Amino acid sequence: MTLQSSINETHHTFDSIQEVLAKANEKKTGDELAGIAAESAAERVAAKDVLSRLTLKELYEQPAIPYDDDEVTRLIIDSIDETVYDHIKDWTVSQLREFLVDSHTTEHEIEQIRPGLTSEMIAAVTKIMSNMDLILVTSKMEVTAYCNNTIGKEGTLSFRLQPNDPTDDRENILNAIREGLSYGVGDAVIGINPVEDDVAQTKRLLEATKGLIDEWEIPTQNCVLAHITTQMEAIRNGAPADLLFQSLAGSEKGNDEFGIDIELLDEAYELGKAAGTGDGPNFMYFETGQGSELSADAAASVDQVTLEARCYGLAKRYDPFIVNTVVGFIGPEYLYDGKQVIRAGLEDVFMGQLSGISMGIDACYTNHIQADQNDIENLAVLLTAAGTNFFISVPVSDDVMLNYQSNSFHDASTLREIFDKRPAPEFESWLETVDILEEGEMTAHAGDLTHFVEADQ
Structure with missing residues (x-):
């Protein structure tokens, strides 16, 4: 050759x-x-x-x-x-x-x-x-999936509500969820990155989020993004988890650094199907990111785009509800500036969708990368035009636990308005019943977390 x-x-x-x-x-x-x-x-x-x-x-x-x-x-x-x-x-x-x-x-x-x-x-x-x-x-490309609602239908744009707290404080987390719901986000998942990767803590946070979901009859999914083995043990102890989460790499050695292999993921899949609280049939959630294999000395001299594509080849075995790339999170050693982050975000969502998985993105950056909020908003606009299934959203664009910047709760309304997008259909109907949305428009209750407080007291 x-x-x-x-x-x-x-x-x-x-x-x-x-x-x-x-x-x-x-x-x-x-x-x-x-x-x-x-x-x-x-x-x-x-x-x-x-x-x-x-x-x-x-x-x-x-x-x-x-x-x-x-x-x-x-x-x-x-x-x-x-x-x-x-x-x-x-x-x-x-x-x-x-x-x-x-x-x-x-x-x-x-x-x-x-x-x-x-x-x-x-x-x-x-x-x-x-x-x-x-x-x-x-x-x-339209790739849909169903857990407790439907993601990816044409004309919709969903958001993960990420209510992280630097101390895993239950009330702070619940208030962040209430605020996110008031902006119409959370239809992709209510997903918490815990400070402590601990079975008891994971179960406590799953119970807290599930309690709020059940109280308000919200057609969405909960997830705590602890290690997959921690989540599995929490489920065996009775924790109500709709989605099971794990970060993936595109090489066997990279996954070994994450403490996983295909046999373990198969076991998690079967446990989620048997004992998870999601309706399914899609109840897995994966996260990826260009450069993760190199950061773990597991790249095998393969470029980061090819390794990223291989992550999606692995993910599709489990027909996941959602997969997202944390495109600017790993650092400037892998994606130096806003131009590289934007390119990587477009590549990742394209490759995920072409692989046949329900793909979204954390359009994000850290403070030591040569990017700013305008770069991330540009990427969000481009990927909404492209038809990504979902974005991650955090309070006022600033995740105070993970110490990085992403899209905000209120960006959801802006992107949906610009592109005439709607939430997941079941979630949109629910937003109308709780007076947050009316004929596709946000009501006066938008942004008011107290709207979701009274019934909880």
Whole structure:
């Protein structure tokens, strides 16, 4: 196999498909830190040229991490529908892109080829697409899921209500939930990142959120984002958990650093199905983020976009209710500035949706990254146009426990108004019954957490 291209009379040769994938990536500080990035814009263009001419069969036969070395690779390869794959295997990556962006290609036609795509194929086509390409194709794909309500229906935009508290104070958390509900958020999930990864604490927070949900008959899901083993033990002790959560990596070694493997995730899935309080059939929640494998010394010289795509290849085994990328959370070592964060956010939601999972995002940044709130709001606007299933939202855009910035509760109303989006249908009906929403418009009670206090006393 010859992997070469000439740009401006300069000849570029690449030693492997893995190198082509890495150097075709848009500029990312994580790839530079790993020593695998293109050394110039010309080399990046040359790698994109080579990548565009590779066939899907060549990508299938040479996964980023060898089949015998990695259980994520084995899962992705073994899950391929051979009949679908045989139909598309001779396509080049360029032909796959042309198929996706073609105005005549329908959502149903994209659905038909999904079972034949490996994560490496999805990552490859992402690398030769512009930001506008990613938005266009994502907007074509509707991926719905159901736990206690429906997420992802066309014309809707959902939000995770994230009421974190630096001391796990129950009343502070409940008041943050009340405020979020008053802004019409929480239809994706009411999800708490606990300070203490402890079974008793996890059960206490699940009981608190479930109590408020039951009191107000809210058609939504609760979740406490402790380690999956902590949640499992809490459920065995009677905790009411609608969704089971876990962070994922795109390599076996990365997942080992998270303290998980496929066998454990299978066990969690079966426990959630048997003993969780969500109606289902979708009751898993996963979180990912470009650069997480490199930060754990588990990247295996694979670029962060390809590893991210492999996270989604793993996630779809469990048909999750939601998956989100925490796109700007890991730090400037992996995504340096707002431009890189925006690109990564568009890539991640596209790759998740093309993988066939209900995909959303924490459009966020930390204070040591070269980004600001305008960058995050720009990303939120772009991804609402693209049709992401949900965003994470926190009080006044500032998570005081995790010490980072995200979208605020009131951003939900703005984004829905700009794009004429509605909450999840069951949640919208509930918002109307509690006088927060009327004919798609926020009422005078919007933003007033006391509206949800009296019945709780």
